[in-house]
Amino acid sequence: MVITLGATNDPASSSGARIKRRPKDRKAQITRAAAETFSAQGYTAASMEAIAAKVGISAPALYRHYPNKYEMFSVVVSMLGDHLMESTAFIDDVSDAEMATDAQAVLDRAxxxxxxxxxxxxDASGLYRWQNRYLQPDDQAALMVQMRKVNRRLQRPLMAMRPGLTVSQRWSLSVSLLSVAGSVIGHRLEFPDSEIRPLLLTAARAVAATELPESGDGLEVSRPAVWRIFTPSAGPYEALLHAAVLLFGQKGYAETSVTEIAEAVGVPASGVYRYFSSKSDILTTGLQRAMDRFAGEMSAIASVFVEPAQTLPRLIEAYVATVFANPELTAVHDNERVNLAPAERELLRDSERVFTDTWAKPLVEIRPELTFLQAKFLVHAVTALVADLGRLAREDQPPGGVSVFGDPVYAQACLRKLMEAVLLGTD
Structure with a gap:
């Protein structure tokens, strides 16, 4: 969003000259422009000059408001956390009696x-999900405090509605509700706000009602769990791709050098250039390969089954299993795609559209009341859900400090149930 700042006349000026006055909300404009720039370009690539240009001021003028880029970044992330806090603050004022009377209405309002x-x-709120790795420890801790508070607020109506929920189940459901409600940040589908709300509210209600499986109740590992996007044993090309994606996921693209990628495989840095022209080429190839493979596997499954009621559960099973078999890819896809060139980013979006359409087709047959666009919105909601809860399952560091899932098999079973709830609008 570009904000154009105009000049104002000073009627008291004897010369009648037009004098530019600094808007009272200048710092707020800068903060908004910074949020959008960080979200679009990533922390490392974003510059103070680019942010200043977006607002229409000089870089020195920007430094009068923020002494450095990190200070601005930390304020932006805190602002987005504040928005989540403000959205749910009313829950603190709801009495226990009121909550017991209509907890569903409280949850709907939240x-x-x-x-x-x-x-x-x-255009900006992806930062709290994608870019908080760059926060310093104190700021990271402050963000976690905000997220714990928001989750606990959501858990109040959940506990009133379902008093039998365990602690880990409450956290699983509250994180899922946040993920579904915020899923619009992860895609560019255009849809009227008035239609987004009922669609996501229905999905959220289904999430809140989901009966999660009991841990250890004879849960089976999904059959497609061996699907790997990269096969490092297949030669240097595959090994370099695999090592690079692992390092990008652990350290970040900007912080990873070609030398480190080469060392991880045991080849000299010059050997990398036998296969890839640059580090950027490695990132592009890795992300495109992953998205093409995901889309291809989903299309292959969809072509096997005639009945959409059979297709959707298999798509869910395969997607969750593949994400868990390739845990590094979600972080790289979410965090580092901003480092792709515009043309390469658009090619990646083409593959993502194929993936989304493959899910939307059986979904509209199962739920004919949905338009194709609404179905695609729900597909994006479940991919956000898998990204958010899958990350918690892998890191075992939920906002409340409570183990959400315990083991990967149980995590996959819970995710499949939650995905079905979002897509089908039922528990």
Whole structure:
């Protein structure tokens, strides 16, 4: 969003000259421009000069408000956390008696407010999910405090509605509600706000009602769990791709050098250039390969089954299993795609559209009340859900310090149930 700043006349000026006055909300404009720039370009690539140009001021003028890029970044991330806090603050004022009377209405109001916040911050709010790795420890801790508070607020109506939920189940459901409500930040589908709300509210209600499986109840490992996107044993090309994606996921693209990638495989840095022209080429190839493979596997499954009621569960099973078999890819896809050139980013979006369409087709047959666009919105919601809860399952560091899933098999079973709830609108 480009904000154009105009000049104002000073009627008291004897010369009648036009004098530019600094808007009272200049710092707020800078903060908004910074949020959008960091979200679009990533922390490393974003520059103070680019942010200043977006606002229409000089870089020295920008430094009068923020002494350095990190200070601006930390303020931006804190602002987005504040928006989540503001959206759910009313829950603190709801008495226990009121909560017992109509907990569903309280939860609906909270989810609606979170959807409003996500829509308002759509061009920027991906930062709290994608870029918080760059926060310093104190700021990271402050963000975690905000996220714990928001989750606990959502858990109040959940506990009133479902008093039998365990602690880990409550956290699983509250994180899922945040993920679904904020899922609009992860895609560019255009849809009227008035239609986004009922769609995501229905999905959120289904999430809140989901009966999660009991841990250890004879759960089976999904059959496609061996699907790997990269096969490092197949030769240097595959090994370099695999090592690079692992390092990009652990350290970040900007912080990873070609030398480190080469050392991980045991070849000299010059050997990397036998296969790739640059580090950027490695990132592009890795992300495109992953998305093409995901889309291809999903299309292959969809072509096997005639009945959409059979297709959708298999798509869910295969997608969750593949994400868990390739845990580094979600972080790289979410965090580092900003480092792709515009043309390469658009090619990646083409593959993502194929992936989304493959899911939307059986979904509209199962739920004919949905338009194709609505179905695609719900597909994006479940991919956000898998990314968010899958990350918690792998890191075992939920906002509340409570183990959400315990083991990968149980995590996959829970995710499949939650995905079905979002897509089908039922528990």
């Amino acid at each position: 989810v609606d407010a979170l959807i409003t916040s996500a829509i308002r911050d759509r």
